[in-house]
Amino acid sequence: MTIKNVVTAFPEGAYTADVHVADGRFASEASGESVDASGLTLLPGFIDIHIHGGGGADTMDATPEALRTICRTHAAHGTTGLLLTTITQSRDALTAALAAARNAYDAGNDFCPDGATVLGIHLEGPYISPKRPGAQPAQYVRPYDAGEFAEWLEVAGDALKVITLAPEEPGADKLMRVCREHGIVVSFGHTDATADQIRAALDICGAAHVTHLFNAMPPLHHRAPGVVGVALTDHRIVPELICDGHHLAPEIVRLARAAKPHGAILITDAMRGAGAPEGVYDLGGHAVTVANGKALLADGTLAGSVLTMVQAVRNVRGWIHHGWRDLVYLSSANAAAALNLPGKGRIEPGADADFVLLDEETLAVHATYIGGRCVYGRFTTARL
Structure with a gap:
């Protein structure tokens, strides 16, 4: 899965990027479906x-x-x-x-x-x-x-x-x-x-x-x-x-x-x-x-x-x-x-894909993922 256009806090700083997830971990390359997360912020869970x-x-x-x-x-x-x-x-x-x-x-x-x-x-x-x-x-x-x-x-x-x-x-x-x-x-x-x-x-x-x-x-x-x-x-x-x-x-x-x-x-x-x-x-x-x-x-x-x-x-x-x-x-x-x-606690290739997607303005939780799997969310990944 690739989460596109999401504001992300990397070790070197925060910026808009595409975040890749494979086999329960953050990955360096895209695989599987791509979803657009414009207007959301991705942080480590x-x-x-x-x-x-x-x-x-x-x-x-x-x-x-x-x-x-x-x-x-x-x-x-x-x-x-x-x-x-x-x-x-x-x-x-x-x-x-x-x-x-x-x-x-x-x-x-x-x-x-x-x-x-x-x-x-x-x-x-x-x-x-x-x-x-x-x-x-x-x-x-x-x-x-x-x-x-x-x-x-x-x-x-x-x-x-x-x-x-x-x-x-x-x-x-x-x-x-x-x-x-x-x-x-x-x-x-x-x-x-x-x-x-x-x-x-x-x-x-x-x-x-x-x-x-x-x-x-x-x-x-x-x-x-x-x-x-x-x-x-x-x-x-x-x-x-x-x-x-x-x-x-x-x-x-x-x-x-x-x-x-x-x-x-x-x-x-x-x-x-x-x-x-x-x-x-x-x-x-x-x-x-x-x-x-x-x-x-x-x-x-x-x-x-x-x-x-x-x-x-x-x-x-x-x-x-x-x-x-x-x-x-x-x-x-x-x-x-x-x-x-x-x-x-970090977003980089090889780390566990535990993360939360927040509204960029209100910080309302849109979805929570553990090991790359959605455990809470008011919509599916297809609608991110």
Whole structure:
């Protein structure tokens, strides 16, 4: 298939071109049918490394049906790959969620042929700070338990890609060493750590992420830089950003971009209300009210988001006037690099043909492709 006359973000820049797809990958030569995509923009499919749910379903539901609902919901918004993300819960609940997510990961594209691919698992908690639980159920926050985590490693296997932890908590140093040994990305989050504690943790990890930068951590202070200050100034840290207009003000996103021009990752932190009607939803036993684009606990605490990746891209483009190339780093390329997936997050011969076609002006999703196959679209390729 050749997609003609489409604005495309290549590694060297964005321009109008013809894009060739063959055998599930981008190709250097034309083959098969040609379709005209004038007025559309082609980007690498979005990769969301922090997503709890959508379409009324949650990772913690731990059923194939729920996980497929999440994958379908977010594919409709341009996401081609995601990390199913857990919440702080009991040992049994997390074990069940990890087992279900592992099965989805092992099945690859066959798990949900009409939805996003499960690229692994993000374990958010339970080894976080009791001072910074955010919307995580505080009664399940606990120190590192070597036996418990060993069980989860066995259950999740190589599907476990990222863990959010508080590096200042008891046993965190041991946990970080285990993660480094198993190739699991450590993400500092739901933490009250000082800058010195973060730097000491980095010496153990070598490199790390920061979970939803600025949220569930001390604010930036000019004499106590904390997690935020180190995240913005240390090249070893890749911060996650929730760009829904509620978790971060546009000015803060501009600040993060200035500090990390190519070193941040857009996430949704979406809960089950994403892509679903407004109403009251469950999140780890909490009642969460979704209204006016926000997900809130009864006390007003933000409880994840109802953001989609395409809306995050739309917001950032409006706030910062990013070019397409920069947006590719934020929405897919950096995530692919973090997950060691060299075939994703780029448009060049040999890379996986995971891509999204957007309206050039509104950025509405016209179609989502995974491995060169349409998984979401309101028309067929013949009408592109």
